[in-house]
Amino acid sequence: MSESGGHVLSFPHMGNYHVPMVTLASMLDTEILVAPRMTRRTLELGTRYSPEFVCIPFKYNLGNFIESLESGANLLVQAGGGCRFGFYAEVQEAILRDSGYEFEMLRLFGSFELRDYHRQLRRINPKLTFRRALWHYRLASRQTNALDVVEDYSRKNCGFEVEDGAFERAFEAFLGKLGRTQSFAEVDTLERETLEELAAIPTERPDDALKVGVVGELYVVMEPFSNFFVEKELAKRGVEVHRHMSVSEMIAHSGRNGPKHLRKLIEMSGPYLHYHIGAHGTESVGLARQFMQDGFDGVLHLKPFGCMPEVNAMTALQRMSRENLFPILFFSYDAQSSETGVRTRLEAFCDMLRMRRRRDPGLAEAMEVCA
Amino acid sequence: MNATVGLPRALLYHKYGDLWTSFFETLGVPTVVSPPTNRAILERGSRLAVDETCLPMKIFLGHVDELLSKADYVLVPRVASLVRGETTCVKFLGAYDVTLNSIPNARLLEYDVDVVNGKRQAPEMRRLGRSFERNVTKVMYAYARAYRESKRRHLEHARQQERAALAPGLKVLVVGHPYNIRDELIGVPVVSILREQGASVLVAEMSDASEAKSLSARISRDVPWTFNKELLGAVEHYRPLVDGIVFLVTFPCGPDSLMTELCVRRLDGMPTIVLVLDELQGEAGLRTRLESFVDLLKMRPGGRFATDAVMGVRP
Numbered sequence: 001m002s003e004s005g006g007h008v009l010s011f012p013h014m015g016n017y018h019v020p021m022v023t024l025a026s027m028l029d030t031e032i033l034v035a036p037r038m039t040r041r042t043l044e045l046g047t048r049y050s051p052e053f054v055c056i057p058f059k060y061n062l063g064n065f066i067e068s069l070e071s072g073a074n075l076l077v078q079a080g081g082g083c084r085f086g087f088y089a090e091v092q093e094a095i096l097r098d099s100g101y102e103f104e105m106l107r108l109f110g111s112f113e114l115r116d117y118h119r120q121l122r123r124i125n126p127k128l129t130f131r132r133a134l135w136h137y138r139l140a141s142r143q144t145n146a147l148d149v150v151e152d153y154s155r156k157n158c159g160f161e162v163e164d165g166a167f168e169r170a171f172e173a174f175l176g177k178l179g180r181t182q183s184f185a186e187v188d189t190l191e192r193e194t195l196e197e198l199a200a201i202p203t204e205r206p207d208d209a210l211k212v213g214v215v216g217e218l219y220v221v222m223e224p225f226s227n228f229f230v231e232k233e234l235a236k237r238g239v240e241v242h243r244h245m246s247v248s249e250m251i252a253h254s255g256r257n258g259p260k261h262l263r264k265l266i267e268m269s270g271p272y273l274h275y276h277i278g279a280h281g282t283e284s285v286g287l288a289r290q291f292m293q294d295g296f297d298g299v300l301h302l303k304p305f306g307c308m309p310e311v312n313a314m315t316a317l318q319r320m321s322r323e324n325l326f327p328i329l330f331f332s333y334d335a336q337s338s339e340t341g342v343r344t345r346l347e348a349f350c351d352m353l354r355m356r357r358r359r360d361p362g363l364a365e366a367m368e369v370c371a
Numbered sequence: 372m373n374a375t376v377g378l379p380r381a382l383l384y385h386k387y388g389d390l391w392t393s394f395f396e397t398l399g400v401p402t403v404v405s406p407p408t409n410r411a412i413l414e415r416g417s418r419l420a421v422d423e424t425c426l427p428m429k430i431f432l433g434h435v436d437e438l439l440s441k442a443d444y445v446l447v448p449r450v451a452s453l454v455r456g457e458t459t460c461v462k463f464l465g466a467y468d469v470t471l472n473s474i475p476n477a478r479l480l481e482y483d484v485d486v487v488n489g490k491r492q493a494p495e496m497r498r499l500g501r502s503f504e505r506n507v508t509k510v511m512y513a514y515a516r517a518y519r520e521s522k523r524r525h526l527e528h529a530r531q532q533e534r535a536a537l538a539p540g541l542k543v544l545v546v547g548h549p550y551n552i553r554d555e556l557i558g559v560p561v562v563s564i565l566r567e568q569g570a571s572v573l574v575a576e577m578s579d580a581s582e583a584k585s586l587s588a589r590i591s592r593d594v595p596w597t598f599n600k601e602l603l604g605a606v607e608h609y610r611p612l613v614d615g616i617v618f619l620v621t622f623p624c625g626p627d628s629l630m631t632e633l634c635v636r637r638l639d640g641m642p643t644i645v646l647v648l649d650e651l652q653g654e655a656g657l658r659t660r661l662e663s664f665v666d667l668l669k670m671r672p673g674g675r676f677a678t679d680a681v682m683g684v685r686p
Binding site for chain 2: 051052053054055058080082083084086087088089090091094095098107259272273274275276277278279281305306307308309311312314315316318319332
């Protein structure tokens with residue numbers, strides 16, 4: 001293609017990362033269409049055209065693509081990773097073409113070498129210099145980082161806000177401004193100001209607030225719509241929510257830093273793992289054990305139904321939970337998951353954690369019921 | 372050291388069984404292989420496994436459990452990657468740890484093949500052999516011999532099938548992982564029902580793995596799993612020679628969920644049937660579906676077996 005004119009680029013959603021994604025994609029000088037907000041329809045569309053028991057992120061991604069194509073997109077971007085994710089793009093492309101859509105697909109595969117990506121991107125925008133690509137990449141990374149820092153702060157504190165929705169309002173404002181930042185300095189300032197603003201929100205934290213860690217598969221952990229907003233639901237029940245997984249973390253441990261990070265995680269997993277068990281499975285086990293040793297009250301493990309690396313991780317987590325009497329709640333999401341079911345189990349989990357704190361004699365009975 | 376080594380007749384046994392048996396035999400280590408899968412083994416495995424574990428992995432755990440009382444050690448290797456730039460299915464990455472976490476009192480033997488991270492099969496198996504035989508030369512000899520022997524058997528097997536593919540008659544290709552096709556509960560009934568219906572059955576295996584891989588690119592560029600690449604290559608290889616293709620998938624197989632979808636879309640005009648098996652599978656349902664599939668192949672207009680009694684049905 002000689003001119004990049006005429007392209008309307010779109011990509012699947014994940015959490016709030018569409019903001020840095022737009023910054024990144026704007027290096028291509030195409031029109032950018034952020035996929036319509038996720039709704040039940042997104043999942044229904046995705047499910048209708050997907051293989052029956054493929055993991056749920058595939059269905060959400062496909063739903064996003066269809067909704068984008070309906071709104072006029074003609075250049076779809078998909079990434080790839082260490083499990084089935086590496087095969088998403090090709091199958092999604094085949095499904096969408098067979099369904100009669102016309103588009104071009106840009107598949108960015110994870111060598112994590114910027115030069116490789118640059119070569120691929122030049123296909124769309126031949127005028128793209130490496131320097132410019134690097135600048136967009138670094139600004140987008142910086143924005144991602146700010147986003148993760150601010151989200152992390154809200155996750156830990158929004159459960160204790162005095163005025164309902166104060167954190168959410170501040171966060172929405174931050175998200176709007178983040179998309180308009182044009183330089184590192186602007187992102188720095190925005191991050192500092194937002195953190196000050198959030199810190200100024202009045203909170204009431206009881207001395208015995210519960211602390212829960214979240215681990216699991218990257219998509220359902222980072223896309224709150226797909227996990228029925230479990231983090232928010234936990235916070236509403238006065239829980240301090242911790243999670244390590246974020247895109248910043250993934251960037252930090254990608255490429256050359258990967259093997260070292262994995263070795264550390266296997267060490268953190270203690271007796272439960274001897275080898276890397278695939279994608280983020282090792283991380284789930286290592287971090288869950290860390291949460292346990294740090295005195296957290298419990299861990300939430302989220303994954304799509306049938307997710308292979310996380311099923312591997314579950315065997316270790318179940319054993320860890322059994323041998324240490326450490327509460328871990330497992331959620332497995334597919335197209336049939338019900339929000340009510342998730343909420344009920346979450347509520348019971350929180351009740352049980354409180355009883356465990358008080359060494360309540362009813363605990364043993366409650367654990368029986370939960371098991 | 373004269374300990375007995377147990378070999379679970381599941382998963383990689385169906386690929387490396389000959390290699391292991393011959394290796395331990397040359398080293399003078401007695402081995403015991405678990406019996407062909409039966410309902411009891413599957414039930415033991417299902418009880419030990421996380422609900423969502425795939426069927427062959429549940430069966431595998433059942434076999435390991437079965438061997439605990441019969442052998443001193445059970446061999447559970449980790450085969451993570453065989454070639455640069457490819458991986459095996461994630462369940463093989465976790466097999467060792469999953470087994471240990473599901474059966475904490477099991478005494479396991481392992482070796483780790485992970486070419487991407489610099490761990491090759493030969494030195495890893497020699498390391499394993501050293502725990503039984505101090506003499507390095509003897510271990511090296513045992514491995515070399517086992518390797519040659521297993522390769523010879525594999526070639527013999529594959530060539531036999533390649534000849535059978537050229538014979539006349541109705542032919543059906545069964546596409547599935549060897550550990551499914553050769554499993555007594557999963558693939559064996561499928562193959563025998565097809566044969567009863569008068570079809571000769573080919574399985575998706577080729578003598579030349581590298582040729583299979585280059586052929587697989589015609590169906591898929593990105594498929595990341597070595598074993599699935601070999602399957603795709605065999606599909607492409609046998610496709611002009613067969614009348615229909617049966618995809619044998621176990622629930623909820625991650626790689627196959629996507630590979631089968633892509634394959635069916637790209638095999639234009641080829642009659643296909645996708646059988647998804649789980650532990651609740653009944654023989655009757657399987658039989659009905661396979662019988663009608665073979666009937667359709669026989670009646671297919673334009674098919675090699677078209678007769679006057681054509682009903683105008685296109686699968």
